[in-house]
Amino acid sequence: MSASEKQWSAKWIWANEELKAEAVLARKDIELNTIPDKAIIKISASDFYQLYINGSYINRGPARSAAHHQSYDYIDIQPYLKKGNNLVAVRAVFEPGAHSYQFEARAGLLVQLELDELELVSDNSWRLTEDVSWDKNSNAISRFQRDVVDVVDMRSYEHNWFKPEYDDSRWKMAKELIRNEGWPSHQKGVEPSTLINPWIKLVKRDIPMLNESFVKADELILVKSYVKGPKSIVSDKITLDGSVDKKLRKSISKHEAFEITFEEHEKGRLLVFDFGEMMNGFPILEVQGMVGTQLKILCAPYILENQFCASLVDAQYEDNIVLSGKKDRWEASYFKPCRYMAIFVENSGAPVTINNIALRRISYPFKMLGHMASKDAPWVNDYFMATAKTIDVCTTDAITDNYRERRQYAQTGYYGALGNYYTFGDMALQRRYLVQVAQEQMADGIMPAYAPLATKDYMVILDSNCFWIKSLYNYYLYSGDVEMVRQLLPTAERLINLLDGFTNENGLIDSPPYSYWLDHALNDRSGANFTFNAHYLEALENYSELLDCLNKADSEAYKTKARSLRNSLKKQFWNHDLGLFVDAVVAGKQSNRVSEHANAMALALNIATEEQGEVIAQKILEKDNNDFAMRASGMTMVTPAMSYYLHKGLCEYGFVHESFNLFNERFGHMLDENTNQTLWEEWWLHGSGRTGKFVPHKTRSDAQTESAFPPALFAEYLYGLKPVEPGLKRWTLKYVPSGIRNLKAIIPVGKEQIHIEWNTGKAKELMVEIPDGVSIDLDVKSFNSKSKVLVNKKELSDDKEIVSLNEGKYTITF
Missing domain, CATH: 2.60.120.260 (Galactose-binding domain-like)
Known part of the structure; x- marks a missing residue:
């Protein structure tokens, strides 16, 4: 205070x-x-x-x-x-x-x-x-x-x-x-x-405080007359066939009051508006009609198969108001995700005058601090902007799972931050999520999957607990906020020690007493699961690194646990005949299920040997028939969220170009012209693959923060930049053979920025501008240059492998 x-x-x-x-x-x-x-x-x-x-x-x-x-x-x-x-x-x-x-x-x-x-x-x-x-x-x-x-x-x-x-x-x-x-x-x-x-x-x-703005509806895209009257507008399939009243459209475009008069046989009239972009807001109506007249106001974030449907994404956005006979002004109490708004006006025997239709838009005051683009690969900027849009529309007073659930999940905070750090560089939301989940920790050390509580479901998801520890480490790495991390370290200690209590003699968490998530994908969760234990491994290693950074004792004890776990994952789960890591080991026997999830983690955390990594990558990159849920080989496919580890893993084993080709093949349809150009919850908007096969007619969100990781992937495996010291004070920078010749980026570093530009055509050149207080270790060896490497026209000696660059502008030719 x-x-x-x-x-x-x-x-x-x-x-x-x-x-x-x-x-x-x-x-x-x-x-x-x-x-x-x-x-x-x-x-x-x-x-x-x-x-x-x-x-x-x-x-x-x-x-x-x-x-x-x-x-x-x-x-x-x-x-x-x-x-x-x-x-x-x-x-x-x-x-x-x-x-x-x-x-x-x-x-x-x-x-x-x-x-x-x-x-x-x-x-x-x-x-x-x-x-x-x-x-x-x-x-x-x-x-x-x-x-x-x-x-x-x-x-x-x-x-x-x-x-x-x-x-x-x-x-x-x-x-x-x-x-x-x-x-x-x-x-x-x-x-x-x-x-x-x-x-x-x-x-x-x-x-x-959130930004608030008043946005008027001005684009009328459908007028529909109901003769019988719908039993429920929510369940009604409203086809956007272009039927509109031109006179009415003109009045609305000029924001003029307009009157709806009814034919005697009409039960009601439906008007559908397009706000032009997805936004979170509170619908507002200024209207006057006969006392008792009923209106329904429906919102939808996107249109599916040319139909407006307010029950989209497993939620109903239908408000109902009854008019007083006076000039009523109504504003919704809870915000809706809205690009499209429909208003059904009941015919109660008298005209209805509508003076205003609007949204009170709310948005977190993000500032775009980062930038990533390539004139040779436009998709780099497309996904960068899609990430920013996704985070923006899923964020109000927290980076939430999506606008359908609105929950501040631990794993959401992890993936969302990977995009947020490079687009907006906002630390407050990440700090707040870590604190609020920690505030709900139980006496035994377990933590809820999300906080604050939204319904009575006490949800424990063990891999979310691991994500919380990983998020704490990432927050320290990007923010340097040592005071907050010190405050939260006892929470992490209670949690990591609880998880240790679930392990067997091989260091594996085996048949734990709580559930775990794995993005709801088909996975063998019997006995000891590879993917979950890999998340636990990363949490152990991140926790021990935090202890080292803060000069705390006992880091070696956790490193020893991590080495034991890593060794068990290497030895017990590799199936030589399949050339893959299996999903689970149950009572010493390997499961017959395999997934991209497990093998993505094996690559991303460098659990696989070089030879194993080569075999795994070839199997993942193999062209085969799939429905985005199950491959023809019987391997379960990763979901959009777990794709972070898949592409990180492929890049770690040298398949950078192939990884990003696969990335585009899988994510590309999310950026089609008829979409909001946001990153989705699942691979489809009209179905789910959580059973291992495509199940139609199950709509999901078209904006999912767990899919908002691309900028972090791009930073490390396109631009070659990786932070290695808390507060982003020190980075490593290397040349990555991605196949993209021209790349530009602005990387937020607190209130400053790193500017980087790669030109790798015939004349190979790297330009980088480093702000005060930041250093970059340039990996000269990664250039693999047969000719001399020059830094600001000064030739480097042949034995130089790392060159430290401090504040200033540099041009490296090679």
């Missing part, structure tokens, strides 16, 4: 808890003789708030958090204040259910406004009422989250409740909350306080 920040004196407030209100409206006036130089409002709520000052919308929040480390926002609202009476108005919405692995959920609002000597706090002097227009039985958007669709009856909505002129005299006073758990209970006369269960610690927001 900064010296200027006051201690909390606010109380958590809500409606009487016996009412079980899930949405409340709260107001408080404050009189100002002068406008202060600075006016800080600290605000939080469970689950979210919408803040208004003097009738002006300010923002919403807070950032996701578990209640035991409740995030609060810290906002200067001075520009919105005036002399005289000022109004602070807040809408807060609570969704019952699990919010944490350790506490039950509870509804609450907390506000503290600090103005020089004055202070306004949430307490029982606030006016507060339940928002009864909100339907408590709204359906969840998907099974992965608490977020629900809106079912709102505007007839009981408090219109203009947030404006100063609104009369709130009939509202009740807010209820101050006190501890409601534990024995003995509160005795009489105990005063409410800021820190009560489950909000036992308040954490100032440690990521930037």
